[in-house]
Amino acid sequence: MADISTRRTIAISATSLVVALIVLGLKGLAWQITGSIALYSDALESIVNVVTALIALAAVVLAAKPADAALPYGYHKAEYFSAVILGVMIIIAALLIFREAWLGYLEPALPQAPVEGLTVSMVATAINAVWAYVLIRHGRQAMSPALEADGKHLFTDVLSTLGVVAGLVLVYLTGWAVFDAVLAGLVALNILWSGWTVIRDSVGGLMDVAVPTDTQQVIREVISSNAEGAIEAHDIRTRQAGRMTFIDFHLVVPGTMSVSDAHTICDGIEAKLREAVEPAQITIHVEPEEKAKHSGIVVV
Incomplete structure (x- = not known):
């Protein structure tokens, strides 16, 4: 039977999936309201969050399995594999955002309904900020690479969203529609770096790195x-x-x-x-x- 820490890790991972679905719905709504490419990029990253929450949940459940004849040292490294997959998916999302940013740069359009769209986006960001803290804190306490990687990704999501919101305020105030596409490109760069960091840290675990x-x-x-x-x-x-x-x-x-x-x-x-x-x-x-x-x- 799994210990209390393991059960709590699995429960938190399952809750991450629920949180990711709620945030995806809110960010998708913000994009639909405004038509902003930058907010579209934010929503696309949330789709990645949903998929990776599923992967992380599967990983922590598998990692909790006791050692057996097939894997006598246990299933602990399953979480590192999930974190590598997470990093790859983050990079794919960044490339998709780059594509939309380029198309938006070629045909710029001013986003609509600024107050409503940004309000919905900020609510989603507040939820992500709280949950990122929970994931990183528990991931480090429970030594769970999958949860910590998910939390770090959510935190970069929070930072990028704050940048998007600040930039869109500038777009609305100045009327520079092309800046919406530029913002989406900057979000993609931030996501790309996040994906690389997750992969780098996970590979270290797969290579049997020594303890600190x-x-x-x-x-x-x-x-x-x-x-x-x-x-x-x-x-x-x-x-x-x-x-x-x-x-x-x-x-x-x-x-x-x-x-x-x-x-x-x-x-x-x-x-x-x-x-x-x-x-x-x-x-x-x-x-x-x-x-x-x-x-x-x-x-x-």
Whole structure:
């Protein structure tokens, strides 16, 4: 059965889909009211949000599955795959917006009903801003790349929408219809950068990147302070896969130490590591003292 954090992650991911549908409806309405290409680009990005919310939901549900014979290390990396797909879709949306912006630049038209359209757009933006905060905050707490990526994308959506609204106010005040298309192009550039960032961060996870430096330091301190009776720990390696942290290292013990005593030391280290880094999967390879490298962590 999934733990409380995992269930909450799945619930938040499901809520994201509902929020994305509501925001899509509002932004689509703003575009229909005004006919603005810039607001069209904003609405198109919301379609991407709906699809990616579906992908993120599927990913977190899959990542929550326990390890089995087919995937003995678990399904944690499923979230990184979803984040890569999210990044690709964001880039496709940006290219579609570039196309509309170019057509609008060739045949500029002044948007209609400014107050009504911008009001609806700002309501949608306020919803996105609140939900982006929720996603980023919980994504980091639960170590969920899919939710954090979704939250970051929503935040860039918020910033781009604010820029669009400010620009459209200028369009209405000056009558520069062509600036509507220029705004859409700027939104597309912002979305393009967002897509690249999501893909870059996700590829790092797929490549078994090490945990952050501060977490590595915590791991080393825990090993050092809970390995009494051992000689040293070396070849410490870490990697992050979704919420799960993988830790493995070699523990050198006196050659005369019994297997039972060495096992007791390992159990103590594992317990303390799981308290400090949760959740974690730990592998310790016990070696006799002639295997000491006099590097890594020397136990005193």
